[in-house]
Amino acid sequence: MAFTASIIMAGDKVVIGALDMSFLSATSRLFPGTLVANGPCYFGTAISPGIPTATVMIGPPMGISAPLSLRCDGIANFHGIVNVIAVSTFMGLCTKLGTTIKNALSLKNGIEIKNALSVGNAIAQQNGNLNVSGFVTIQGLLAVGGNITCAKIFSGFGAFAAVAAPFKKFDIPHPTKEGMRLRHACIEGAEIGVYHRGTVKGNVINLPEYWKGLVDHDTITVTLTPIQTYQELSYEVVDWGTKIKVLNSAGGPVNCSFVVYGERKDVDKLQIEYEGDEIQP
Numbered sequence: 001m002a003f004t005a006s007i008i009m010a011g012d013k014v015v016i017g018a019l020d021m022s023f024l025s026a027t028s029r030l031f032p033g034t035l036v037a038n039g040p041c042y043f044g045t046a047i048s049p050g051i052p053t054a055t056v057m058i059g060p061p062m063g064i065s066a067p068l069s070l071r072c073d074g075i076a077n078f079h080g081i082v083n084v085i086a087v088s089t090f091m092g093l094c095t096k097l098g099t100t101i102k103n104a105l106s107l108k109n110g111i112e113i114k115n116a117l118s119v120g121n122a123i124a125q126q127n128g129n130l131n132v133s134g135f136v137t138i139q140g141l142l143a144v145g146g147n148i149t150c151a152k153i154f155s156g157f158g159a160f161a162a163v164a165a166p167f168k169k170f171d172i173p174h175p176t177k178e179g180m181r182l183r184h185a186c187i188e189g190a191e192i193g194v195y196h197r198g199t200v201k202g203n204v205i206n207l208p209e210y211w212k213g214l215v216d217h218d219t220i221t222v223t224l225t226p227i228q229t230y231q232e233l234s235y236e237v238v239d240w241g242t243k244i245k246v247l248n249s250a251g252g253p254v255n256c257s258f259v260v261y262g263e264r265k266d267v268d269k270l271q272i273e274y275e276g277d278e279i280q281p
Contacts, residue, residue, distance in 0.1 A: 044069055147279075164279045191219075192270050197259040199227065205235075205244035205258055215262035217241020223259045231256065 013020075017038025040052035044059035058069050099117050106124045167185055174180035194215060196207055205222075217237060222244055224233040232249035233256055241262075246254050263269075274280060 190270065190272050191263045192267055193219075193261055193263050195259055195261050197257070199255075199257045200246060201253070201255050203246045203248075203254050205246060205260065207242055207244065207260065209242075211262065212240065212242055214264055214266055215241065216265040217262070219261075219263035220244075221261050223261075225257045227255045227257060229255070 012032050013034040013036065015036045017036070019038055020036055040054070041056045042059070043057070045062045060069055061067075093111065093113065096114055096118075097116050099119065100114075102118075102120045102122060102124070104122050106120070106122070107127065108125075109127050167188070169183055169185040171181060171183045174182045194211075196211070198205075217240055220237050220241055222235045222237075224235060224246065226233060229252075231252060231254065233254065234247045234249065236245040236247070237243075238245050244258070244260060246256070246258075248254050271280075
């Protein structure tokens, strides 16, 4: 039976429906101001009148100027699944202790602190600063349109289009001394070059097959060092930079070590000096 009243006052509890299952425990408890509703509840302007879509349905405010449909000034705990169909705006601190799975676009303009696993299956766009105090593990491709500034980069295996640094080195566990490390630095040069070294008994050094597509043969230089006995050695680049002909002016056999250098032709020449305060690729 329906009834209408301007104001209804209940001292302790209002039960709507047939069952009062609010506090089922060994000790009966009563909290003044308790509302028990066995059916769906509508608050505000109903989005789909007459068609229940949830136990509690909250629509826009009705008859007041407040812009919010729901406001929580304390702590809200969600023990199940939270589906956000529209925009979710967090103006303050957002702390997540469980797993977050995102299958759509995520826009973040504030501070986000994560203490648990975050799995993203779609694009995540960060418009502000991102501060990471721990490790970031990336299983796929990392595409960065701007600069990356960091103190150290650790990589099991890396491939880079360009690396600009005051110096380059490798640092590995020492191969023969336990508890020690081994560190070497690279020799710097004014070109993007490659080398090929070895020993030769005879008068022909065969360069790697790929050199004809990698190295400008006009830039090839060769260093020859006699082995065991003195030899008057010279060289000639032949067959369009695929072979080095070694000559012994004394007429004896050739037995020497060699280092062949060349400048790569598959990339632009290194611009040694340029204006500006920023690093250029």
